Amino acid sequence: MTFVPLKTFSVPYSLEEIKSDISIITSKTPSKSLCVEGWRNLNHSYSLVNQWQLLKLVDSKIDLKHKDLAYYNKNWNSKENYSGLTSEQVKIINQIPSEDNNNRYDVVYRISYPLNISLSNSDRLFVYGTSEWGLTNDCFVGSSVKEACSRNNLKIITPSNWSKIGFLKAGFKEENMIVIPHGVEPSSFYKVDFKSRSQYRKNLGIHPDDFVLLNIGALTSNKGVDLLVKAYILLKPKYKNLRLLIKDSSNLYGKTLKDVLSKMAKNELNKNLDFSKLNDVLIISQNLDVKNLNIIYNIADAYVSPYYGEGFNLPPLEAAACGVPIVVTSGGATDDYFSKIMGLKIDSKIINDSHNKIYLEPSLESLIESIEILMNSSTSYGGEIGSKYVHQNFSWKKVTDILIKELSL
Numbered sequence: 001m002t003f004v005p006l007k008t009f010s011v012p013y014s015l016e017e018i019k020s021d022i023s024i025i026t027s028k029t030p031s032k033s034l035c036v037e038g039w040r041n042l043n044h045s046y047s048l049v050n051q052w053q054l055l056k057l058v059d060s061k062i063d064l065k066h067k068d069l070a071y072y073n074k075n076w077n078s079k080e081n082y083s084g085l086t087s088e089q090v091k092i093i094n095q096i097p098s099e100d101n102n103n104r105y106d107v108v109y110r111i112s113y114p115l116n117i118s119l120s121n122s123d124r125l126f127v128y129g130t131s132e133w134g135l136t137n138d139c140f141v142g143s144s145v146k147e148a149c150s151r152n153n154l155k156i157i158t159p160s161n162w163s164k165i166g167f168l169k170a171g172f173k174e175e176n177m178i179v180i181p182h183g184v185e186p187s188s189f190y191k192v193d194f195k196s197r198s199q200y201r202k203n204l205g206i207h208p209d210d211f212v213l214l215n216i217g218a219l220t221s222n223k224g225v226d227l228l229v230k231a232y233i234l235l236k237p238k239y240k241n242l243r244l245l246i247k248d249s250s251n252l253y254g255k256t257l258k259d260v261l262s263k264m265a266k267n268e269l270n271k272n273l274d275f276s277k278l279n280d281v282l283i284i285s286q287n288l289d290v291k292n293l294n295i296i297y298n299i300a301d302a303y304v305s306p307y308y309g310e311g312f313n314l315p316p317l318e319a320a321a322c323g324v325p326i327v328v329t330s331g332g333a334t335d336d337y338f339s340k341i342m343g344l345k346i347d348s349k350i351i352n353d354s355h356n357k358i359y360l361e362p363s364l365e366s367l368i369e370s371i372e373i374l375m376n377s378s379t380s381y382g383g384e385i386g387s388k389y390v391h392q393n394f395s396w397k398k399v400t401d402i403l404i405k406e407l408s409l
Contacts, residue, residue: 032409033063035099035122038111039071041078041090043287044252045314046128049159049182050111051083054093056400062409067099069112073252081251084289107407109157117154118142126178126407128157130311131166132222133359145171157406159312160333165358178406181336182312183399184321186391188290191323191384192298200295204282209241211375214300214324216247216293216315219255224306224329224362226264229257229278231306231367236277239375245282247296257283297322302374306346306362307332316342321390325381327370329362341389343381344370 036054039047057064071077083090101121108122115129117140129139140148148154149172157178158164164177192200198208206212213232219225225246232244250256261278264270288296297303303319303326310333316326317334320342328334330345338345347366352358374381 031061031063032107033065033103033105034107034109034407034409035065035067035103035105036109036111037067037069037099037116038109038128040066040068040093041083042071042076043081043083043249044072044076045130046111046113048083048314049128051085051089051093052183052185052396053400053403054096055089055185056397057404058092058096060404060409062404064096065099065103065105066096069110069116072113076252080287082287084287084293086290107409109407114139114141116140116142117145117148119151122153124153124155124408125151126155126157129163129167130158131163131170132311133166133309134355134357135166135170139170149173149176155406157403160310160336162309162331162333162335163311169356169358179336180402180406181394181399182314182317183394183396184314184318184390185290185396186321189294189297189318189321190391191387192294197298200299204245204299206243206282206299207241210243211239211241211301212243212245212299213302213304213371214245214247214296214319215304216296216319218249218253219246219257219260220253222307222309222359224308225257225260227306227362227364227367228304229260229264230270230273231304231364231371232281233273233275233277235368235371242375243280243282244278245284245296245300247284247288247293250285251287256285257281293318294322297324300324302327302343302371304367304371305329305334306367307334308361309359310334312336317390317394320382320386321394323383323387325374325386327367327374329360332360337390337394339386339389341381342386344373346370 038050040051105122107124108120109126110116111128115127117127155178156167156172156176157180159182161179164179167177215225215228235242246257248256297319303316303324305313305316305328307329312333316328317337320326326343329348331348347363348360351361
């Protein structure tokens with residue numbers, strides 16, 4: 001702000017001169033402009049990341065615009081695949097002004113799939129993307145990776161160091177990459193009181209002494225749900241009170257637990273598995289809003305994710321924010337946020353296959369051991385301490401502040 005010394009005022013001082021000086025005194029540096037190109041009103045991970053960030057970006061002093069891109073699947077829609085955010089949150093997000101095609105922006109930030117690495121109407125372009133276990137050419141549109149890497153104004157934003165490896169193997173350079181983690185909204189994902197938790201469990205027919213393992217998300221092959229099912233079948237004869245709760249994303253991907261089991265049954269390695277042990281597995285397929293998702297997390301005694309490859313793996317972090325102990329594969333994306341106060345890691349080894357694919361192979365024995373430790377050990381994991389740790393270090397506010405800084409806005 002510029003202050004004009006009183007002694008510089010001339011006499012007589014006209015009204016027009018006063019208006020001019022007031023304009024100088026109150027003028028501010030114009031806000032930098034950002035156009036986010038992505039998906040809104042959808043429960044796909046890319047869309048959810050975009051929406052949580054938008055809710056924080058609207059509170060900044062950035063000249064913010066949004067361009068809605070076509071969903072990857074033409075059958076996805078905001079009614080059948082709604083985000084689950086509150087009506088007030090949805091209203092805030094959808095009130096962000098639309099892109100003006102005639103404008104040039106300081107920054108364009110793209111967050112959709114396939115990854116569009118074409119030129120933008122901006123000084124700097126940032127493209128968000130994830131690599132679970134490698135990237136192929138059809139993951140990108142608009143340009144070749146080689147051409148895109150030649151542009152100094154292009155940066156790739158990815159949420160974990162594991163995901164970064166996939167981009168480096170695809171041909172991107174170290175200087176092209178920025179790692180920014182995901183976060184949780186503390187007011188949406190938190191530990192509920194004991195009385196509420198007991199009632200939620202009772203509503204689902206879960207007994208007080210049942211030990212519930214939870215897994216949420218797509219049942220795609222990288223998630224390791226097959227390994228979780230195998231561990232559950234092997235543990236069930238020893239622990240009659242063990243329960244498994246699966247919240248799938250079949251409304252997005254059309255994949256159900258039945259599909260996973262069918263594939264497992266065809267594998268000769270699983271011929272001795274007693275699939276009847278799965279008769280008491282709880283399955284939730286319908287879309288849930290954030291309030292009910294928080295309830296599902298709080299119902300669990302442990303969140304288990306023996307994944308083979310993940311770009312970030314947000315559900316374990318959300319579960320930890322609810323005070324739930326987590327069990328995750330060691331060596332992957334969750335290493336970036338995992339703390340010993342959260343839970344346990346599953347031993348694994350890195351596999352590089354002949355198709356330039358890199359993934360983790362979690363140990364079934366280590367998975368079983370980790371579950372038994374949580375069931376029998378007097379050591380406490382998660383709880384209020386774990387919840388507080390996540391809220392303090394991985395809130396969407398904190399994460400979006402990092403994003404703003406990296407975008408130089």
